[in-house]
């Protein structure tokens with residue numbers, strides 16, 4: 001089984017439809033088919049998939065950023081083939097391609113079900129916390145300082161709609177996430193990164 005990139009827009013559409021179904025992507029998702037069609041014109045090498053007997057088994061769609069980062073937007077393996085190494089093959093291949101094109105840091109937002117998978121692949125976790133509403137950054141920072149002595153705020157941003165921080169955590173700290181989830185108007189997610 002080889003890892004390959006779509007050769008044309010029909011193949012890309014099939015790959016996206018697979019990912020959309022497996023991850024239950026909604027039509028208003030920022031990275032929709034139109035988004036990946038644009039991406040395909042520029043960096044098709046970062047859109048990869050595996051098929052067997054013309055059936056798609058897994059796909060990984062990544063987007064290079066202006067800096068050193070390659071963002072993994074979507075990764076999905078079909079339910080019946082999960083746990084058989086397909087996800088690892090895709091991740092290993094994208095790391096190889098990232099290095100080749102001088103993208104030396106992989107970044108992604110994980111579903112809760114995949115956190116152990118990324119830890120296994122030596123990815124570093126960070127907790128992303130977002131609060132809805134203006135001027136919530138101080139509330140977020142106080143939370144981080146009170147609840148994570150060893151941890152560090154590595155990124156922050158605020159605008160009229162949302163305030164957001166990222167805390168570097170030594171491991172996937174479910175207690176910290178649970179506490180964060182009690183803040184009002186909150187959304188949390190573990191992000192992962194790996195220096196290549």
Ligand SMILES: CC(C)(COP(=O)(O)OP(=O)(O)OC[C@H]1O[C@@H](n2cnc3c(N)ncnc32)[C@H](O)[C@@H]1OP(=O)(O)O)[C@@H](O)C(=O)NCCC(=O)NCCS
Nearest residue numbers: 075076077082083084085086087088110111113114116117
């Ligand atoms: C997460 C996912 C991409 C992993 O792909 P996969 O092909 O199932 O994973 P692999 O077979 O390559 O697994 C590699 C290792 O990670 C472990 N692993 C994979 N998924 C895991 C999970 N959900 N929980 C715990 N361990 C997991 C496997 O046990 C395996 O370890 P082993 O080599 O010691 O047996 C795939 O299971 C999937 O698509 N899940 C549903 C959607 C999803 O979560 N996508 C990720 C979005 S961020």
